Amino acid sequence: MGRPPCCDKANVKRGPWTAEEDAKILAYVASHGIGNWTLVPQKAGLNRCGKSCRLRWTNYLRPDLKHDNFTPEEEECILELHKTIGSRWSLIAKRLPGRTDNDVKNYWNTKLKKKLTKMGIDPITHKPFSQLFNEYGKISGFPKQLFEDENNLQNDEKPSSSHSIKPHFFNETASSDSFSSSTGVMHFACATSNLCEPSRVQMSPSSPFVYDEYSFDDMDQMQECEYMGMLSLNGIDSVPVQEEGLIHNFSGGNNKETRELCASSSAADSFVEAILAHDNEMRLQFPDILDENYHY
DNA sequence: AAATTCCACAACCGCCCCAAA
DNA sequence: ATTTGGGGCGGTTGTGGAATT
Structure with missing residues (x-):
């Protein structure tokens, strides 16, 4: 049952691509366009996995790709987007014409991460x-x-x-x-x-986290929340947002156990606050990107 | 000049979701 | 209903060249 395999995984060529192989892919795409990548190796005369062909095309051979250095503007864009949406390289790359997620990821890992660290800024949270x-x-x-x-x-x-x-x-x-x-x-x-x-x-305000400042329109969501970290996942769309990234007026906290659990956990305070503030900031800055549903 | 270290990046790996069989 | 592959994605690794010792 199931599909037949696209290729003989054990016998396909791997490793660096040769100019001849690149030429075959370019010729194939020029005449057939991009379609089912599993057919490409066979039709183009390549002893490669279709997935490998797709990656080679996507990350290197595409004619619209830039192969020069990142500009300061692009760098700034990556920093801002990474600060807001994290390491979602494909989303970041979509904002940078001619760059692939692999390009952005490599540039981040080799340059920007070190640069931020040298500046005393945590490259994950973008906080000092x-x-x-x-x-x-x-x-x-x-x-x-x-x-x-x-x-x-x-x-x-x-x-x-x-x-x-x-x-x-x-x-x-x-x-x-x-x-x-x-x-x-x-x-x-x-x-x-x-x-x-x-x-x-x-810099996020380092005000102490107050659990009573959160609210839910849907109390079922609250009841489902056994751990504070889930609030931002299940309740984010119904959480009213106010200035400074803080959320106020928790009114329906009838789940006393949960509230006490969360309120007593000082360890979660700034962490959860940071997540919520980050999420709000993300939605405010990139509403079009974040129209999609994300699974954290 | 040789050895070593650092850097950039292409390529692979593994996971996920969805669709095809 | 189940299995398997395709496509997408982020993380990691291998390697060649550059820089340094």
Whole structure:
């Protein structure tokens, strides 16, 4: 029962593509167009898996692809989108004509992730490490002083070599020429290359999480929630959004057990707040992208 | 000049969802 | 109803070239 296999997986060629193989795919697509990739190897005379052919075409051979370096504008776009929607490379790539998800992913992994880290910004949350460590200190019970001491240590260091970037960790407020967080928006500058224009990292307000500030229109959703993290998944469409990414007026908390569980868990406070704020921000900034349903 | 390390990126892997058989 | 493959996706790895020691 089921479909016949598209190819003999054990005997198809793998590894780098040759110019001849590329030419065969190009010739085939030029004359037949893109259709069923499983037929391509056979019809084009290639000893490759159809999936491999599709990837080769999608990531390398497509005529509309750019093969030059990423521009500062593209870099800025990737940073902003990654900050908002995370590592959904295909969605990010759709905003960058001529770039594939593989291109964007590689550029992120080899350049941007390191760049952010050097700047003292966590490439996952896009928050300054100092803020994360402070929050983690609250969660884990580590004394805050520990991090402050680390901060002092780092602040005493001198900037390395020709970099105008200040020492990395814990110093969001210490190096005023690189960072300015007084407005809640961080500006960072990079002197290592002219590609990097000033960028912004939105700092989430670090207000304490208050469970009573959440609300649901549908109480069934609330009853289904055994863990606070699920609230943002099941209830997001019915959660009223207010300014600053905070959600107020929890009114229907009749699930006392759940509320107590969540409210008592200080470990979840900033984490959950960050998720909800992030989700709201995402929807506000990219409503067209996020029209689709996502499964977290 | 040789050895080593770093970097960029093409290609593969594994998972998921859906549709075909 | 079940199995299997196609297509899409994100994560990881292998490798060649560049840079550094």
